[in-house]
Amino acid sequence: MNLEEILHNVSEPKPKIPRSIVMIGSGGIVHDAHLPAYAKAGFQVAALVDVNRERAETLAKKFNVELGTDSIVEAIRFAPANAVFDVAVPAKAIPSILPQLPNGSAVLIQKPMGDTLAEAIEIQRICRAKGLVAAVNFQLRFAPNMLLARALTASGVLGELHDMEVSLSVHMPWELWSFLSAAPRLEITYHSIHYIDLVRSWFGNPNSVYAKTVRSPRTPNLASTKSVIVFDYGDDKRVFIDTNHSHDFSPQKQRSFVQWEGMNGAMRAQMGVNLNYPIGEPDNFEYALRDGEGWKQAPVTGNWFPDAFMGSMGSLQAYVQGDAKTLPTSIEDAIDTMRTVEAAYLSSARGGVTLPVE
Numbered sequence: 395m396n397l398e399e400i401l402h403n404v405s406e407p408k409p410k411i412p413r414s415i416v417m418i419g420s421g422g423i424v425h426d427a428h429l430p431a432y433a434k435a436g437f438q439v440a441a442l443v444d445v446n447r448e449r450a451e452t453l454a455k456k457f458n459v460e461l462g463t464d465s466i467v468e469a470i471r472f473a474p475a476n477a478v479f480d481v482a483v484p485a486k487a488i489p490s491i492l493p494q495l496p497n498g499s500a501v502l503i504q505k506p507m508g509d510t511l512a513e514a515i516e517i518q519r520i521c522r523a524k525g526l527v528a529a530v531n532f533q534l535r536f537a538p539n540m541l542l543a544r545a546l547t548a549s550g551v552l553g554e555l556h557d558m559e560v561s562l563s564v565h566m567p568w569e570l571w572s573f574l575s576a577a578p579r580l581e582i583t584y585h586s587i588h589y590i591d592l593v594r595s596w597f598g599n600p601n602s603v604y605a606k607t608v609r610s611p612r613t614p615n616l617a618s619t620k621s622v623i624v625f626d627y628g629d630d631k632r633v634f635i636d637t638n639h640s641h642d643f644s645p646q647k648q649r650s651f652v653q654w655e656g657m658n659g660a661m662r663a664q665m666g667v668n669l670n671y672p673i674g675e676p677d678n679f680e681y682a683l684r685d686g687e688g689w690k691q692a693p694v695t696g697n698w699f700p701d702a703f704m705g706s707m708g709s710l711q712a713y714v715q716g717d718a719k720t721l722p723t724s725i726e727d728a729i730d731t732m733r734t735v736e737a738a739y740l741s742s743a744r745g746g747v748t749l750p751v752e
């Protein structure tokens with residue numbers, strides 16, 4: 395296959411025969427991303443559950459799901475025995491839901507995997523004790539432009555990658571999420587966690603992390619919303635995340651992209667969802683090789699939201715069905731993303747190296 399063919403043949407992981415889904419939580423992200431993605435992927439949702447029964451029923455009606463209920467027991471009874479569970483509730487509610495699922499079930503858990511590393515370890519403990527085949531919904535890895543980046547790299551044309559940066563300068567209206575107003579940890583736990591997981595998916599666990607995360611004087615009552623996180627992968631790789639979520643001077647000067655450099659080429663993937671939020675821009679994918687032809691655009695088949703959600707659910711289903719050998723965002727991998735988040739907060743709290751005496 396030539397490069398054009400390679401880039402036209404990229405698709406997200408999916409099972410040969412999809413299973414039904416029991417969705418637990420019927421809030422904003424389920425409405426905006428999970429259900430539209432599953433409709434697009436042809437995944438059938440058997441039941442929607444929410445502690446707020448009316449919310450589950452309303453959403454079920456809107457997306458033609460047969461059952462909307464406030465009872466996990468009722469949903470389990472109603473759904474096929476091999477249904478996959480999809481939990482999308484605030485992190486604090488996850489440990490009370492998992493014990494209610496049948497032992498050995500397949501379950502996708504929304505990020506973050508708990509609000510702290512201690513909560514992540516508790517979630518891991520419950521999953522292990524119940525023999526759950528569990529993955530965390532770190533779906534950015536499966537965004538269509540990120541899959542293009544992966545395919546181009548796998549083709550070998552870029553040579554060895556030695557540089558990766560995630561760069562955001564955007565305005566995020568945090569007031570849209572009331573639960574964040576009291577969150578002791580904000581930006582890294584809720585946003586950069588995606589970028590940390592993405593970086594780990596390329597380079598594995600870093601040797602160490604240096605970070606500084608700060609509050610914005612524009613939102614003094616919120617926890618930190620701007621961060622720089624540097625990953626130590628040795629002396630020949632530069633890898634960092636740089637996020638400013640309070641740059642509100644004009645949408646034209648906002649930026650939100652991941653950029654990689656290899657010995658023979660570079661690529662850049664725009665994450666349009668963050669731009670001019672909540673209006674957004676489309677995702678895109680550009681690359682340049684040492685062929686004198688400059689930067690080229692490759693066609694992108696969709697956006698992070700909702701398309702990447704097809705891949706996170708698809709990869710879990712492909713794994714439990716035996717169609718895939720690995721589960722990329724398994725609970726055992728996701729815990730390392732949570733450890734990296736923890737390391738970033740610890741580094742920020744500890745501070746850097748003070749100036750040596752003269």
Ligand SMILES: NC(=O)c1ccc[n+]([C@@H]2O[C@H](COP(=O)([O-])OP(=O)(O)OC[C@H]3O[C@@H](n4cnc5c(N)ncnc54)[C@H](O)[C@@H]3O)[C@@H](O)[C@H]2O)c1
Pocket residue numbers: 418419420421422423424443444445446449482483484485487490491504505506531533
């Ligand atoms: N992957 C992503 O990119 C992404 C994006 C947005 C939100 N999220 C995460 O998804 C989760 C949900 O976010 P949201 O925006 O939908 O929030 P939301 O507040 O709109 O919805 C949460 C829903 O969960 C329900 N709920 C709470 N406890 C429950 C329980 N014990 N059993 C059943 N239902 C319960 C609530 O009634 C509510 O309807 C959060 O953890 C959030 O961090 C992830």
